[in-house]
Amino acid sequence: MEPTAIIIVFWRWLENNPQVFMPKSWQQLPDLAKSLAEFPDEDLFFIAHTIGKWCAKHKLGDRLREEADRLEIDDPPENTSPDFVIAHYVPEVRQKITDRYDEFLDKFPA
Numbered sequence: 365m366e367p368t369a370i371i372i373v374f375w376r377w378l379e380n381n382p383q384v385f386m387p388k389s390w391q392q393l394p395d396l397a398k399s400l401a402e403f404p405d406e407d408l409f410f411i412a413h414t415i416g417k418w419c420a421k422h423k424l425g426d427r428l429r430e431e432a433d434r435l436e437i438d439d440p441p442e443n444t445s446p447d448f449v450i451a452h453y454v455p456e457v458r459q460k461i462t463d464r465y466d467e468f469l470d471k472f473p474a
Contacts, residue, residue, distance in 0.1 A: 366444075368408060369435045369444070371457060378461065392418075
């Protein structure tokens with residue numbers, strides 16, 4: 365499974381399909397953000413691996429793998445080159461995690 369595909373699928377979930385995440389997953393998005401902060405944008409393998417582990421912990425691992433495997437067939441993005449993913453998707457994933465978590469807190473204040 366290509367790291368770029370994992371990152372793109374996860375970005376799409378955050379952007380277009382946030383309902384895939386269960387409430388407990390929403391609460392633990394900051395943990396994912398903290399883990400991802402350990403890696404520079406260029407470390408696609410470790411970023412994808414961290415996303416995959418987080419998804420598996422939240423019962424989304426199989427779905428992530430299936431959608432990543434089918435990405436090029438079902439709905440291919442315009443560009444999946446590592447340089448493009450590093451420049452565009454990785455920073456957006458980082459930002460969207462924060463944005464989506466803030467939206468979660470607005471809906472369900474502590």
